[in-house]
Amino acid sequence: MTPPLDLSRRQFLTAASLAAGTVLLAGCAPGAVAGSRTETLQFWHLLSGGDGVTMSSLLDQVNSAQSAFRIRPTVLAWGTPYYTKLAMAGAGGRAPDVAIMHATRTVGWAPGGLLDTWDLDRLAALGVDASTFPTPIWEKGFVGENMYSVALDAHPFVAMFNTEICDAAGVLDSDGRLQETSSPEEFLDQLRTIGGSAEGHALSYGYLGDGAQMWRLFYGLYAQHGLAIELPVGGKAVIDKDAAVESLTFMQTLLDGEIAAAQADYGGAVAEFATGKSGMLFTGVWELRTMQNAKLPFDATMIPTLYGTPAVYADSHSFVLPHQTNADPVRRDLTYQFVADMLKGSFGWAEAGHIPAFLPVTSSPAYADLIPQAHYAEAAEHVVYDPTAWFTGSGSNFQSEFGAAVQGVLLSGDDPAAAIDRFETRVNTLLRQPNPADPEGTWKP
Amino acid sequence: MTTTAATTRTIVTGSAADFRPRRAGSRNREQLVSWAFLAPFLIAFALFLVWPIIHGIILSFTDQSLTGAGGAFVGFANYAEALTDPVMWQSMGNTVWFTLLSTVPLVVIALLMAALVDRGLPGQWLWRLSFFMPYLLASTVISQIWVWIFNPQIGAANNILKFFGLEPLAWLQNPETNMLSIVIATVWWTVGFNFLLYLAAMQNIPSQQYEAASLDGAGPWRQFWSITLPQLGPATVLILILQILASLKLFDQAYQMLGGVASDTTRSIVQYIYEAGFVSYRFGYSAAISYVFFALIVVIGVAQALVSRRRKEQQ
Numbered sequence: 001m002t003p004p005l006d007l008s009r010r011q012f013l014t015a016a017s018l019a020a021g022t023v024l025l026a027g028c029a030p031g032a033v034a035g036s037r038t039e040t041l042q043f044w045h046l047l048s049g050g051d052g053v054t055m056s057s058l059l060d061q062v063n064s065a066q067s068a069f070r071i072r073p074t075v076l077a078w079g080t081p082y083y084t085k086l087a088m089a090g091a092g093g094r095a096p097d098v099a100i101m102h103a104t105r106t107v108g109w110a111p112g113g114l115l116d117t118w119d120l121d122r123l124a125a126l127g128v129d130a131s132t133f134p135t136p137i138w139e140k141g142f143v144g145e146n147m148y149s150v151a152l153d154a155h156p157f158v159a160m161f162n163t164e165i166c167d168a169a170g171v172l173d174s175d176g177r178l179q180e181t182s183s184p185e186e187f188l189d190q191l192r193t194i195g196g197s198a199e200g201h202a203l204s205y206g207y208l209g210d211g212a213q214m215w216r217l218f219y220g221l222y223a224q225h226g227l228a229i230e231l232p233v234g235g236k237a238v239i240d241k242d243a244a245v246e247s248l249t250f251m252q253t254l255l256d257g258e259i260a261a262a263q264a265d266y267g268g269a270v271a272e273f274a275t276g277k278s279g280m281l282f283t284g285v286w287e288l289r290t291m292q293n294a295k296l297p298f299d300a301t302m303i304p305t306l307y308g309t310p311a312v313y314a315d316s317h318s319f320v321l322p323h324q325t326n327a328d329p330v331r332r333d334l335t336y337q338f339v340a341d342m343l344k345g346s347f348g349w350a351e352a353g354h355i356p357a358f359l360p361v362t363s364s365p366a367y368a369d370l371i372p373q374a375h376y377a378e379a380a381e382h383v384v385y386d387p388t389a390w391f392t393g394s395g396s397n398f399q400s401e402f403g404a405a406v407q408g409v410l411l412s413g414d415d416p417a418a419a420i421d422r423f424e425t426r427v428n429t430l431l432r433q434p435n436p437a438d439p440e441g442t443w444k445p
Numbered sequence: 446m447t448t449t450a451a452t453t454r455t456i457v458t459g460s461a462a463d464f465r466p467r468r469a470g471s472r473n474r475e476q477l478v479s480w481a482f483l484a485p486f487l488i489a490f491a492l493f494l495v496w497p498i499i500h501g502i503i504l505s506f507t508d509q510s511l512t513g514a515g516g517a518f519v520g521f522a523n524y525a526e527a528l529t530d531p532v533m534w535q536s537m538g539n540t541v542w543f544t545l546l547s548t549v550p551l552v553v554i555a556l557l558m559a560a561l562v563d564r565g566l567p568g569q570w571l572w573r574l575s576f577f578m579p580y581l582l583a584s585t586v587i588s589q590i591w592v593w594i595f596n597p598q599i600g601a602a603n604n605i606l607k608f609f610g611l612e613p614l615a616w617l618q619n620p621e622t623n624m625l626s627i628v629i630a631t632v633w634w635t636v637g638f639n640f641l642l643y644l645a646a647m648q649n650i651p652s653q654q655y656e657a658a659s660l661d662g663a664g665p666w667r668q669f670w671s672i673t674l675p676q677l678g679p680a681t682v683l684i685l686i687l688q689i690l691a692s693l694k695l696f697d698q699a700y701q702m703l704g705g706v707a708s709d710t711t712r713s714i715v716q717y718i719y720e721a722g723f724v725s726y727r728f729g730y731s732a733a734i735s736y737v738f739f740a741l742i743v744v745i746g747v748a749q750a751l752v753s754r755r756r757k758e759q760q
Contacts, residue, residue: 079705084511084723091513112512208597208618209706263597263615397724400706411615429532436726439508439515 039069039331041338042096044086046078047317050289054352061348062341069334079395086322090114095322098335103140103149103316104386104393110143111390112437116321117146119336126340128358134380137316137357144444149318150339152346153354155285156314156379157216160300160372162198165279169197177375181304184250191259191280200277203260206269207410211403212394213266214251214410216313217282218402220303221247223311223384231389233435237427241420243307248409248416250306255410263411285376288353300372302379314383315394316357355380390435401426505732512726523733533734535709536717537741539624543699543713544692546628551688552681554632555639560669562640563647573644580637588701591630592617595702617702620710627699627711634698635691639684646680647673686749693742714738 047055052075059071074096076082083105089095091114101109109115118141123129130138133151141149159178166172171190173179181187195202207213222229222243230238255262264272273281274294281287282303291298302312319339321332346356347366350373356362357380368374386392386399405423408414434441505523508515527533562572579587594601595616603613616626650673658668696715703711712720718738722731 080724084726087512087726091511109512112510112514114512208615209704209708211706261598263613263618265597265618268596268598391725397720403706404709407618408620411619433725433727434508436510437512437514439510440517 038067039334040072041069041098041331041335043071043073043098043100043338044076044082044089044096044322045073045100045317046076046082047100048075048078051286051352051354054289054348058342058345058348061345062338065341069331069338071338083395087114090322093323093325095324097321097324097331098338099320099322100152100317101149101320102394103137103151103318105396106141106148106318106320107143107388108390108393108435109437110146110148111435111443114323114437115148116323116327117148118150118321120147122333122336123147123150123340126336128340128343132343132359133357134359134383136383136385137380140316140385141318149316149320150343151316151318151357152342153349153357154314154316154380154383155354156312156376156383157220157282157284157303158300158312158376158379159303160273160281160283160287160291160298161194162273162276162279163297163299165197165276166194169194169279177299178301178304182306184253184306187304187306188253188259191254194279195259198277198279200272201258201260202279203254204264204269204273204278204281205254205260206264206266207255207403208263208265208407209403210266211400213403214406215399215402216284217251217303218244218247218406219384219386220311220313221250221307223313224305224307224309226307226309228384229387231387231392231427231431233389233431233441235431237424237431239420239424239427241417244420245416246307248406248419252409252413252416285353285355285373288373298372300376302376302382310382311384312379312382314379315385316383317354389431390437391430391433398427398430401430501732501735504729505736507729509728509732510726511722511728515729519729523730524737526730527733527737532712533714533717533737536712536714537738539710539712540693540695540714543624543628543695544689546624547631547692548685548688550628550632551636551639551692552684555636555643555684556677556681558636558640559643559647560673563644564665564669573641576640577637579634582634584634584697585701587630587634588698591626591633591698592702595626620708623703623708623711627695627702630702631692631695631698639688642680642684643677646677650676682753689745689749690742693745 043059045055056073059073063070076085083101086095086099086101087109090109091112106115120129128150134154137151137154141147141151161178163172163176166178167176171179171193179190181190191202193202205213205217207217219229222240225240225243225247227240227243232238254260261268261272269281270283270287270290272278273283274290274296276296285300288300302310305311319342321327321335343356343358344360346358346361347364350356350361350367350370353373355373355377356367361367362377362380367377386394386396389398392398402423405426406416406419409416409419435443437443506518506520508517508519508523510516558572558576562569562576566572593599597603597613597615597618600616602616606613614622616622654672655668658672663671694715695713696719699711699713700716700719714734715738718731718734721727721734
């Protein structure tokens with residue numbers, strides 16, 4: 001016989017509170033949808049503005065195509081705030097199921113176990129492997145032997161040009177593409193010709209107070225010398241001084257007030273080009289939508305190869321698995337499925353200007369018809385990422401340090417060689433510091 | 446009479462009650478109630494002030510990382526690194542330079558504004574509102590306003606320069622002008638608070654003093670120098686202390702106006718602490734720099750206390 005329930009008022013209230021609390025907590029648990037098998041996957045990303053809208057429509061597409069999972073995105077401000085929050089989530093082991101990171105940032109995170117590795121076999125089973133990516137983009141996903149990031153795209157630094165102004169200046173070929181130039185002198189001549197037909201400057205290039213903008217152009221030009229800056233752990237930076245000074249001097253030449261404004265910030269440069277006042281703009285592909293919305297007659301191309309080796313500065317938005325202490329195997333499987341679906345559906349991402357990393361998308365006939373995206377698609381084969389070190393990458397202090405060191409060269413005509421020396425000194429200081437994800441230096445790739 | 450007698454009786458009765466011996470249990474209960482009232486504050490104080498201070502000191506002796514890695518005891522290594530770190534000293538220097546540059550106009554301009562509103566200008570409410578209103582804005586808002594004003598191509602600052610036939614400047618990006626730009630924006634933003642303090646102090650000066658001075662033939666300037674200024678001494682000391690402490694905390698407006706870019710001429714010590722902790726993820730090192738900065742504030746505080754004591758002794 002069941003004994004009668006004999007509770008005091010206090011006991012009853014305690015029991016009731018506990019029960020209510022349990023119900024509430026159960027409601028907070030991720031994916032707790034009563035009576036439904038659909039898993040909700042948490043996805044953090046840093047894409048806002050036009051990119052954010054595009055990402056949102058891609059997620060809607062993926063969500064509506066199946067019923068096994070739903071993606072719940074969380075959008076955070078890009079740069080330091082995003083990376084700080086993601087690092088803390090990974091350190092706590094209760095991170096989102098999947099997140100977007102710039103490929104260049106993963107190397108600083110892998111040693112601390114902030115990221116889980118991707119299983120290549122599981123990816124291959126879903127049709128994602130080395131053969132479906134441009135080699136440099138696929139390889140950038142690895143830190144040592146393990147893959148830590150799967151690239152969604154490459155977003156290189158490119159040259160957009162106003163087709164009406166350039167046509168009037170006579171610098172377009174019979175296909176309406178910008179005539180090829182292969183040396184700094186040829187390119188400067190071309191720009192001066194364009195300047196004759198433009199209301200404003202021949203070239204818009206905003207750099208003031210923007211270390212990333214200075215770095216993007218500089219490192220692309222530096223890499224065109226067939227070189228890469230090396231940052232060995234615990235050692236000293238390997239920078240070819242001649243190539244660095246030559247690249248920086250060329251940038252200084254562009255900003256003579258005639259070819260390009262000597263004092264322009266990023267927003268000012270974009271506005272000058274978008275209002276049809278200048279003939280060319282150095283910018284990232286992410287500004288494509290801005291120019292389309294401005295109804296501008298324009299095309300885009302890789303920044304010309306001026307020093308012999310085709311190279312464009314770029315980074316990749318990549319999928320990572322932030323570390324989860326107790327990863328649910330079912331949800332992990334669905335995460336792989338989600339990433340594969342996103343890669344296969346990344347044509348929509350191309351419409352925003354980015355070059356999809358997934359080759360079946362960029363080799364499709366539909367992509368070839370996507371203009372001007374198809375005109376710079378070959379950049380994916382020549383991408384150059386930041387030098388590998390724990391402190392480099394998009395949104396890092398490394399690019400700000402570069403800007404702080406060289407801005408005086410572009411703004412006030414300071415000595416380029418002295419600026420490169422300043423930058424090298426600062427980088428060497430950073431190299432002496434331990435990777436905060438592995439302060440004891442025990443991790444070996 | 447009746448009233449007085451009643452009052453006396455009440456007092457006597459009351460006194461007798463006070464001297465009545467209390468039971469120990471009742472005293473304990475009263476103490477318990479007092480602690481219960483104090484507890485919320487004490488818990489908050491311990492959790493959010495005392496523990497962070499202690500925890501910060503502990504962290505500064507470790508290589509703790511934001512990523513959860515590290516945490517090993519490293520002795521004074523972080524302090525040794527901080528004291529030999531040129532960027533740390535540069536940031537400290539920038540902070541002190543900003544404090545010097547901003548404190549003087551923030552005190553002088555506030556004084557002039559208060560004097561004008563107190564004595565000279567009609568429609569006081571409008572001036573009070575206008576002068577104080579910028580202080581109510583968030584740092585993000587004022588940063589955005591001044592980024593536009595200082596824009597090298599379309600900004601109002603360069604349009605003014607052009608009007609006078611002067612060359613345009615890259616206000617926020619040029620190392621020669623970027624700190625000055627931040628000072629200008631900060632003065633515009635925060636001078637209203639000092640203005641209010643001065644205005645309150647001025648309105649406490651008895652009007653009879655001005656009337657007497659006026660009868661003796663003193664004009665407005667003589668009254669300002671001989672009555673207003675001397676009587677504002679305590680207010681000026683208070684404003685100076687508050688201003689120095691506020692300026693030493695330079696971070697948000699400079700960080701936002703420069704788009705978070707590290708600049709050798711504007712990076713403040715608070716920004717460097719933030720960069721070490723949240724950009725480079727070096728919590729231990731960041732904590733060590735914080736305590737070096739704390740030491741600087743203590744030195745300034747002690748110096749200020751010594752100066753005040755000397756002034757009092759001289760008076």
